Amino acid sequence: MEDKRSVxxxxxxxxxxxxxxxxxxxxxxVFEHEIVALIGxxxxxxxxxxxxxxxxxxxxxxxxxxxxxxxIENHPQxxxxxxxxxxxxxxxxxxxxxxxxxxxxxxxxxxxxxxxLWKTMTVFENxxxxxxxxxxxxxxxxxxxxxxxxxxxxxxxxxxxLKLVELDDVKDELATSLPYGKQRKLEIxxxxxxxxxLLLLDEPAAGMNPQETVELAQFIHDVREKFNITILLxxxxxxxxxxxxxxxxxxxxxxxxxxxxxxxxxSNQKVIDAYLGVSEDE
Amino acid sequence: MKILxxxxxxxxxxxxxxxxxxxxxxxxxxxxxxxxxxxRKVFTxxxxxxxxxxxxxxxxxxxxxxxxxxxxxxxxxxxxxxPTDLRHTVFRNYGDSIFNFxxxxxxxxxxAGIVAAFFAYLIGLPVLRLKSxxxxxxxxxxxxxxxxxxxLQQFGPVTNGxxxxxxxxxxxxxxxxxxxxxxxILIIIMLIDSTYGRAFKAIRDDxxxxxxxGINLAHxxxxxxxxxxxxxxxxxxxxxxxxxxxxxxxxxxSMTYQILLVVVIGGIGSVSGSLIAAFIYYxxxxxxxxxxxxETFTAAGTKIPLLGxxxxxxxxxVLIMIIVLFFRSGIMGTRxxxxxxxxCKLAGKGKAKKAQEGGAN
Numbered sequence: 001m002e003d004k005r006s007v008x009x010x011x012x013x014x015x016x017x018x019x020x021x022x023x024x025x026x027x028x029x030v031f032e033h034e035i036v037a038l039i040g041x042x043x044x045x046x047x048x049x050x051x052x053x054x055x056x057x058x059x060x061x062x063x064x065x066x067x068x069x070x071x072i073e074n075h076p077q078x079x080x081x082x083x084x085x086x087x088x089x090x091x092x093x094x095x096x097x098x099x100x101x102x103x104x105x106x107x108x109x110x111x112x113x114x115x116x117l118w119k120t121m122t123v124f125e126n127x128x129x130x131x132x133x134x135x136x137x138x139x140x141x142x143x144x145x146x147x148x149x150x151x152x153x154x155x156x157x158x159x160x161x162l163k164l165v166e167l168d169d170v171k172d173e174l175a176t177s178l179p180y181g182k183q184r185k186l187e188i189x190x191x192x193x194x195x196x197x198l199l200l201l202d203e204p205a206a207g208m209n210p211q212e213t214v215e216l217a218q219f220i221h222d223v224r225e226k227f228n229i230t231i232l233l234x235x236x237x238x239x240x241x242x243x244x245x246x247x248x249x250x251x252x253x254x255x256x257x258x259x260x261x262x263x264x265x266x267s268n269q270k271v272i273d274a275y276l277g278v279s280e281d282e
Numbered sequence: 283m284k285i286l287x288x289x290x291x292x293x294x295x296x297x298x299x300x301x302x303x304x305x306x307x308x309x310x311x312x313x314x315x316x317x318x319x320x321x322r323k324v325f326t327x328x329x330x331x332x333x334x335x336x337x338x339x340x341x342x343x344x345x346x347x348x349x350x351x352x353x354x355x356x357x358x359x360x361x362x363x364x365p366t367d368l369r370h371t372v373f374r375n376y377g378d379s380i381f382n383f384x385x386x387x388x389x390x391x392x393x394a395g396i397v398a399a400f401f402a403y404l405i406g407l408p409v410l411r412l413k414s415x416x417x418x419x420x421x422x423x424x425x426x427x428x429x430x431x432x433x434l435q436q437f438g439p440v441t442n443g444x445x446x447x448x449x450x451x452x453x454x455x456x457x458x459x460x461x462x463x464x465x466x467i468l469i470i471i472m473l474i475d476s477t478y479g480r481a482f483k484a485i486r487d488d489x490x491x492x493x494x495x496g497i498n499l500a501h502x503x504x505x506x507x508x509x510x511x512x513x514x515x516x517x518x519x520x521x522x523x524x525x526x527x528x529x530x531x532x533x534x535x536s537m538t539y540q541i542l543l544v545v546v547i548g549g550i551g552s553v554s555g556s557l558i559a560a561f562i563y564y565x566x567x568x569x570x571x572x573x574x575x576x577e578t579f580t581a582a583g584t585k586i587p588l589l590g591x592x593x594x595x596x597x598x599x600v601l602i603m604i605i606v607l608f609f610r611s612g613i614m615g616t617r618x619x620x621x622x623x624x625x626c627k628l629a630g631k632g633k634a635k636k637a638q639e640g641g642a643n
Contacts, residue, residue, distance in 0.1 A: 109495075117491070118488055128480065129495070130495045132478075143469065144469075190495065193495075
């Protein structure tokens, strides 16, 4: 494991809102080609951690490295200086803030807990639009359609991508008219269109029936193989998590309480107490 | 990518037919015909509406600064195209204009656009951080400030203060208006169809998703705002040509609302909708419903009660309410004119009928 290249390294990240410490000194590392899950009970701070990683929130304290480059670093400022309740005060001195679009350009793509597709666009357009950030043409060449070759390539790549994820048969349908499972798939495909090296999935199986969940697990596996990328996901569906993850981080009340392979996590007493519970047939 | 699909061929044919009609009107209509003044207005406000649609309909930024940018465009165009020998008569209260050259029409038009775009860039820096209604109020405020500022005595040598500017180049030929509006609208359509246009639509549909997919919100909003204002400036210059005189009092916020109304009636997010609505709106308000203002108007020998000055606006407002009630999302919604699709539908219906009859037999 240690000889693998680190894709994402979260270092002592603390998120504090007012007096509430939502994420407390979280450190985690995701290596190349891994599928890592972040689990925990409701309100444990999973999505907050996710938002701090993707640049939606600025962490109150801590640093985040992406592909070994420092992308986010912050320390308590202003009022927070006095009220800061976390640890590692003074360890971080720089302020580096990246917006979500800059992080996506660096190769971090995400999906959302409540599906956020572009509603007036077709399946094809949704994926095609996500290719916008890899454009090389400027505003004027695009406006006067002088970038025909690039446009053609974008469309071809989009078609290829849709074929890979088996959505090419519905490509001209409105994104929101698809069944729920396919909308999820499309959202993942849209994230893949940005050519990411790390894919972050926020509860991909939320609201899915067991059949769809099984398909999704297979799909996530395929995505990793076909696109050769690293995946970090938040999930509540234990079957899915145990099935596909290489490693799991468990957090509760913002703190990491365990880390390990699915087998280790399942037998960890702390995790069972805080989250998994004892299943009835055991 | 094939450019000449059946669909675009049919739309091209429609444009050509309309162009022929236009040339016929220009050549054969009597000089007193209402067609001329109405069509000039229609082309002017078509461009204004389409540029507003680019911002409000395609990027989802609710801005009401159109009158302000049109004012900037109109003044720039007017000031730059007064013949040099007439300058001192126009600017008689301020000695002379500080510009002592006359630019050709096309260059002056582009200057009008650039001035409007430049101010849009400056205004956009603080204002585009705002969202929805707040953005609308801020831009509306800008338009009013611009209207007040050009009237200042200190700006006299440039803007002629509160006095109107006239005697500038103002072509009468409706084909000139059609050409200017046509070229500008074509550029906007091409923009909407490009990768940047798709990014604008993504911002309209879901800002958070757009940002997460690597679209720089501030940059793209600014691009859309500046581009829209550029074409608004040109529309302002066209309005100056229409009226043959420019004065700041005509660029009130009610003009912005007129344009907004055209956009809403046509369909927020539809270019062809804006064009159709601009025609219907200005043809009825300036021409077809004009008779309602005449007390002396008689139908079949009897005088109709209620008719009189101002009654036109009552009827007109009712018509607008009916349109908005029955076409919730405007005449076109977010669709575009599709002649080929229309004929296909007709043919399809025929076929379906035949198939049904065949089944019955």
